[in-house]
Amino acid sequence: MKNRWIYHLSRKKDLDASLELEFYIPSAEDKNDGFVHFSTAKQLAISAKKHRNGEKDIFLLEVDTHLIVDDLRWEPARNNEYFPHLYGAFFKKYVTRLTAISIDDSGNHLLPKLKDEPHE
Secondary structure (H helix, E strand, C coil): CCECEEEEEEEHHHHHHCCCCCEECCCHHHHHHCCEECECHHHHHHHHHHHHCCCCCEEEEEEEHHHCCCCEEEEECHHHCEEEEECCCEEHHHEEEEEEEEECCCCCEECCCCCCCECC
């Protein structure tokens, strides 16, 4: 199911590299795969554990898919579940919330309340 709200976990160093730009510079993993990885609210905790477990200086970027005109595709990935992938520039104007993420003593990210509603 396509969701209106999607989420990206970014390292501080990647955000810092984008400070003077209108878009975010993709992570090394995103560059390697050829697209920017996102998750829905229901997918995010597992994605954080799999791809950013124990990492500090992580930021959550909330994106309203209504703001993305082109280049967003929903493709099967982990467990054949559909994930949002952005094949174009990740413009800052897509982001509706930017939040620093803390971790607990086990290395799990403490995520804020996330929006979960279908894309209409």
